[in-house]
Amino acid sequence: MSASMNYLDGNAAAGELSKVFAVDITSAEGQCANCGAKKRFAEAHLYMQCPGLIARCPLCGHVLLRCSNIRGRVFLDLRGMTYLSVESAPQEASN
Amino acid sequence: MEGTAVLERVTWRVAKVVAVHDETATARTLALTVRDWPGQIAGQHVDVRLTAPDGYSAVRSYSIASAPNSDGRIEITVERLPNGEVSPYLTKELMVGDDLELRGPIGGWFVWRRDQTEPVQLVAGGSGIVPLMAMIRSRASAGSFAPFRLLYSVREPGAVFYRDELQALSDQNNSVIVTYAYTRATPKDSPRPPGRIDAALIATGTWPSNLAPTSYVCGPTSFVERATDLLIAAGQDRERIRTERFGATGERK
Numbered sequence: 001m002s003a004s005m006n007y008l009d010g011n012a013a014a015g016e017l018s019k020v021f022a023v024d025i026t027s028a029e030g031q032c033a034n035c036g037a038k039k040r041f042a043e044a045h046l047y048m049q050c051p052g053l054i055a056r057c058p059l060c061g062h063v064l065l066r067c068s069n070i071r072g073r074v075f076l077d078l079r080g081m082t083y084l085s086v087e088s089a090p091q092e093a094s095n
Numbered sequence: 096m097e098g099t100a101v102l103e104r105v106t107w108r109v110a111k112v113v114a115v116h117d118e119t120a121t122a123r124t125l126a127l128t129v130r131d132w133p134g135q136i137a138g139q140h141v142d143v144r145l146t147a148p149d150g151y152s153a154v155r156s157y158s159i160a161s162a163p164n165s166d167g168r169i170e171i172t173v174e175r176l177p178n179g180e181v182s183p184y185l186t187k188e189l190m191v192g193d194d195l196e197l198r199g200p201i202g203g204w205f206v207w208r209r210d211q212t213e214p215v216q217l218v219a220g221g222s223g224i225v226p227l228m229a230m231i232r233s234r235a236s237a238g239s240f241a242p243f244r245l246l247y248s249v250r251e252p253g254a255v256f257y258r259d260e261l262q263a264l265s266d267q268n269n270s271v272i273v274t275y276a277y278t279r280a281t282p283k284d285s286p287r288p289p290g291r292i293d294a295a296l297i298a299t300g301t302w303p304s305n306l307a308p309t310s311y312v313c314g315p316t317s318f319v320e321r322a323t324d325l326l327i328a329a330g331q332d333r334e335r336i337r338t339e340r341f342g343a344t345g346e347r348k
């Protein structure tokens with residue numbers, strides 16, 4: 001298997017990112033700051049072989065998000081995305 | 096009811112093992128009860144955290160296998176990896192009555208909701224069957240008529256999870272159509288030699304693209320990439336294919 005297959009996807013980052021985000025991050029839509037692709041965060045390619053997490057655009061490979069835990073603080077770098085959008089009334093109960 | 100799960104802030108909870116059941120020689124299902132469990136949607140996963148006496152901790156993600164219910168009980172199925180840090184403990188050491196730290200439910204994208212009525216194509220590679228089984232069970236428990244098909248790629252007959260239950264479900268008026276694809280060894284009556292999934296298998300084992308199914312593909316990364324490419328080549332709409340990848344080793348995280 002090639003090293004280029006050594007990634008997971010945004011689903012695997014959702015538990016860690018729930019420390020920061022109050023809503024489900026996997027169904028959030030983000031736009032890549034490099035190629036402009038608009039994708040759900042679940043579709044990002046996720047690399048975990050490094051300290052912390054790196055999510056890359058599945059189309060162009062640009063780094064979308066970096067997240068690391070350093071001395072009890074979570075550092076989040078989101079500059080690889082033009083925007084991240086979530087439902088403003090997330091999943092309201094239907095009953 | 097299902098939707099309320101996502102409103103809860105995700106926090107670590109203590110789960111108690113209430114039953115264990117071996118699926119194969121290397122995979123075990125753990126039934127857990129979780130206090131104040133908010134309920135889940137089929138396809139979601141949990142993170143499990145093990146902490147050693149010296150404070151070292153390891154976190155792994157495991158898909159929930161059971162259908163949503165209201166009794167605070169969930170099941171996960173764990174494949175034991177020879178050099179795994181967490182899976183040998185979960186599949187060999189952990190006993191009924193033991194506690195486990197767990198965070199979830201997690202994920203709102205790779206899910207099947209009971210109000211979905213369109214045809215569903217499930218494509219599993221190895222232990223990627225687990226979240227798809229939750230969808231199949233959720234469909235059954237909800238009395239849904241959504242047309243379901245499963246293409247299940249697995250090493251050999253002995254590596255199949257949930258075999259009897261899948262058989263029973265597919266016997267019930269073909270309520271879920273199951274196609275097995277064996278990669279290393281086949282049963283005696285298999286019409287196809289062992290091999291990776293290919294275009295011919297996609298053609299016979301999945302819904303035609305004109306039915307516009309929603310597809311859920313789960314397995315090791317290389318499997319997911321291959322299966323997704325084959326579905327797209329067969330005319331499936333890329334926007335209707337949802338994927339969840341395990342690591343090359345099958346152990347997530």
